[in-house]
Amino acid sequence: MxxxxxxxxxxxxxxxxxxxxxxxxxxxxxxxxxxxxxxxxxxxxxxxxxxxxxxxxxxxxxxxxxxxxxxxxxxxxxxxxxxxxxxxxxxxxxxxxxxxFEQPMAEFVLASILLQAKDIRRSIENQRRGVWDKCSTLRLQGRRAAVIGVGGVGARIALLLRAVGMEVDIVGRTPRIDGGAVDGRALGPVRGIVELPQLLPEIDDLVLAAPLTDSTRGLIGAPELAAMRPHSHVVNVGRGPLLDEDALLAALQSRRIGAATLDVFETEPLKADHPFWEMENVIVSPHQSADFxxxxxxxxxxxxxxxxxxxxxxxxxxxxxxxxxxxxxxxxxxxxx
Missing domain, CATH: 3.40.50.720 (NAD(P)-binding Rossmann-like Domain)
Structure with a gap:
């Protein structure tokens, strides 16, 4: 044969x-x-x-x-x-x-939100200095997030954040009553992108998990960041150009928003002299949220x-x-x- x-x-x-x-x-x-x-x-x-x-x-x-x-x-x-x-x-x-890669990316998003809510950076710095300084931190239960992107990554993020008690709004191109299900778990309704102006002032965490297309490039810019709460936290695991980095930098430097966790950037690797590297309210991740x-x-x-x-x-x-x-x-x- x-x-x-x-x-x-x-x-x-x-x-x-x-x-x-x-x-x-x-x-x-x-x-x-x-x-x-x-x-x-x-x-x-x-x-x-x-x-x-x-x-x-x-x-x-x-x-x-x-x-x-x-x-x-x-x-x-x-x-x-x-x-x-x-x-x-x-x-x-x-x-x-x-x-x-969807589940590892969802875990990265959860970790980034926990880091901010539990002020882990402060604890690490206090340990480095040998300082015993107790403080109260925020609970995830009842914290509200908006996840932009209804693909596999966005769905996994939404389900994991809900599992720890967070309220999650899923945002897609168009609104619909049924967003489908993942592993038998219903995603529930999907809000339309046109609803962002009303949604942004109500959330604590904005998670970008959408792919880059002509309609998503520059999706979050100065107007959107200005609408957010002063303590709010932006997480980008989608693509760098979804977010106007200059507008984000200005919002973070002025404390118009509280923090950002960035796994993707307009230019990669991120330039060594970029201000993000040294900002206490920014976490820079080298496009590795999916890597396990x-x-x-x-x-x-x-x-x-x-x-x-x-x-x-x-x-x-x-x-x-x-x-x-x-x-x-x-x-x-x-x-x-």
């Missing part, structure tokens, strides 16, 4: 990124071809129909198109690295790692499961429909929901 040949799989890596040990899992079922440049990609596409985009900052697909590829999987929930009009108009299947110990192997395992389905001609998991989502002439997956 003839053993079928292993398919060649393109794995897109960052310029100086090493080949991870985890990729040995791919080698069990396929022949990975690692590419870092346009020239390498063009050569690899001659006899490969599948691509795993490991480098989320790559521009290779945008620069030279999908060619004869049949399926592309991204190593993230977002698919901005491959979301181009050419890919959207083609027959290329695009899949993501939906289901892997072992995530790389879990992402490879998810790809290999899909690869086996592809080899068997079965329906792939986490297929993304790119049609109709345009940002700056490019396609961007999803909207507010």
């Amino acid at each position: 003839e053993v079928p040949l292993k398919p060649r799989i393109i794995v897109v890596l960052a310029k100086d990124a090493p080949v991870r040990d985890d990729f040995a899992l791919i080698e069990e079922v396929a022949v990975p071809v690692y590419v870092r440049t346009i020239e390498e990609l063009r050569a690899a596409r001659r006899d490969a129909r599948v691509m795993l985009v490991w480098d989320l900052a790559t521009t290779l697909i945008r620069d030279c198109g999908p060619g004869g590829l049949e399926w592309i999987q991204t190593n993230s929930i977002g698919v901005n690295a491959v979301a181009t009009p050419e890919v959207a108009a083609s027959k290329v299947l695009v899949t993501n790692t939906r289901g892997l 110990v072992g995530w790389q192997r879990a992402a490879v395992e998810m790809f290999v499961r899909n690869l086996r389905l592809w080899q068997q001609g079965e329906q792939l998991e986490n297929v993304v429909d790119l049609r109709g989502f345009v940002l700056d002439g490019q396609v961007a997956h999803s909207t507010l929901g």
